[in-house]
Amino acid sequence: MAASKVRVVDIHTHMYPPSYIKILESRSTIPLVRTFPQTPDPRLILLEAEVKSLEEATKDATAKLPGRPLTSHFASLAQKVHFMDTHGIDISVISLANPWLDFLSASESGKIGESVNEEFSRMCGEHPGRLFFFATLPLTAPLETVLAAVSHVKGLKYCRGIILGTSGLGKGLDDPALLPIFEALAAAHLTVFLHPHYGLPNEVWGPRASEEYGHVLPLALGFPMETTIAVTRMYLSGVFDKVRDLRMILAHSGGTLPFLAGRIESCVLHDGQLVREGKVGKGRRTVWEVLKEQIYLDAVIYSEVGLKAAIDASGADRLMFGTDHPFFPPLETDEQGEWESVSLNADAVAKAVGEGSGEAKAIMGGNAISILRLDQD
Numbered sequence: 275m276a277a278s279k280v281r282v283v284d285i286h287t288h289m290y291p292p293s294y295i296k297i298l299e300s301r302s303t304i305p306l307v308r309t310f311p312q313t314p315d316p317r318l319i320l321l322e323a324e325v326k327s328l329e330e331a332t333k334d335a336t337a338k339l340p341g342r343p344l345t346s347h348f349a350s351l352a353q354k355v356h357f358m359d360t361h362g363i364d365i366s367v368i369s370l371a372n373p374w375l376d377f378l379s380a381s382e383s384g385k386i387g388e389s390v391n392e393e394f395s396r397m398c399g400e401h402p403g404r405l406f407f408f409a410t411l412p413l414t415a416p417l418e419t420v421l422a423a424v425s426h427v428k429g430l431k432y433c434r435g436i437i438l439g440t441s442g443l444g445k446g447l448d449d450p451a452l453l454p455i456f457e458a459l460a461a462a463h464l465t466v467f468l469h470p471h472y473g474l475p476n477e478v479w480g481p482r483a484s485e486e487y488g489h490v491l492p493l494a495l496g497f498p499m500e501t502t503i504a505v506t507r508m509y510l511s512g513v514f515d516k517v518r519d520l521r522m523i524l525a526h527s528g529g530t531l532p533f534l535a536g537r538i539e540s541c542v543l544h545d546g547q548l549v550r551e552g553k554v555g556k557g558r559r560t561v562w563e564v565l566k567e568q569i570y571l572d573a574v575i576y577s578e579v580g581l582k583a584a585i586d587a588s589g590a591d592r593l594m595f596g597t598d599h600p601f602f603p604p605l606e607t608d609e610q611g612e613w614e615s616v617s618l619n620a621d622a623v624a625k626a627v628g629e630g631s632g633e634a635k636a637i638m639g640g641n642a643i644s645i646l647r648l649d650q651d
């Protein structure tokens with residue numbers, strides 16, 4: 275009997291559709307796209323940590339360029355498919371990259387969100403069976419607009435969930451005002467892909483960071499801590515108990531959650547206030563239980579050490595391969611060729627669970643196909 279082909283699925287892969295790039299080009303504060311006299315290529319400036327270098331490059335044409343080059347990888351569908359083909363990726367679940375619709379006004383985010391989601395839907399329709407997407411929600415709009423968006427995206431054929439930042443409606447993901455949205459998403463069987471953007475306050479990185487350390491601190495540490503804090507706040511506020519059908523995929527293998535879950539548990543057990551308030555008694559679901567019941571993790575952690583922690587915490591049946599394309603391109607080899615950032619993640623899976631093993635096949639694609647229903651139209 276012929277062995278069935280292993281299908282590779284990338285569940286962490288972003289795009290900014292052309293209409294969204296146009297919005298960024300029209301802006302004067304982050305997020306924005308801008309050209310500088312130093313180079314003909316536009317720059318994409320997203321993060322608070324990039325504001326200082328944006329200001330310096332605006333004043334001084336010899337200053338280092340802020341942000342990252344806005345290459346065709348960010349907005350071209352043909353480029354996405356080329357990237358998939360180059361890396362043997364059969365299916366991608368694409369999502370709008372950060373900071374989604376967070377910066378839009380209440381009156382514009384509903385309409386823009388609808389057209390961005392339609393654009394993603396159209397792109398997926400151009401490659402049926404190869405592309406699915408996580409939609410984006412207009413969280414700055416009134417609640418009824420957000421709920422209408424949930425109903426809208428539920429009806430889009432290739433939509434399998436939504437991508438969500440950690441700010442929620444502006445007060446974080448433990449905000450009780452978010453509960454109706456989580457309930458609507460759970461009822462619609464739309465998985466939430468939780469992704470960071472805001473990191474930690476710039477002061478944490480110290481005075482040398484923006485000059486000397488590039489993007490390392492905000493991306494390597496700020497992003498994962500942001501995710502960890504957001505999910506821990508959700509856990510402490512009881513969101514997972516209140517919405518038992520809520521399913522979340524955490525970016526970057528859960529930030530540091532797999533590593534810190536034991537410490538979070540111990541701090542809960544030893545917290546005088548929580549014990550006095552009866553929050554630590556019988557029936558409490560531990561962080562470990564929530565990780566195994568309601569949380570999935572991507573496998574975007576670039577080493578088998580982190581990946582093993584993720585597997586130990588959530589289970590190999592809850593991990594899904596991702597690339598984070600178009601971020602982390604190769605800097606010294608052809609961008610149209612293979613990306614080291616992709617092979618680091620694929621190699622980490624092979625090293626953590628054994629190349630070609632059942633667990634490797636599951637993490638590289640099988641889990642995503644069943645969890646996100648990628649075999650169904």
Ligand code: 5CU
Pocket residue numbers: 288320321371372489493598601602
């Ligand atoms: O390189 C970066 O700034 C990023 C980003 O903004 N978002 C992301 O998903 N990965 C890397």
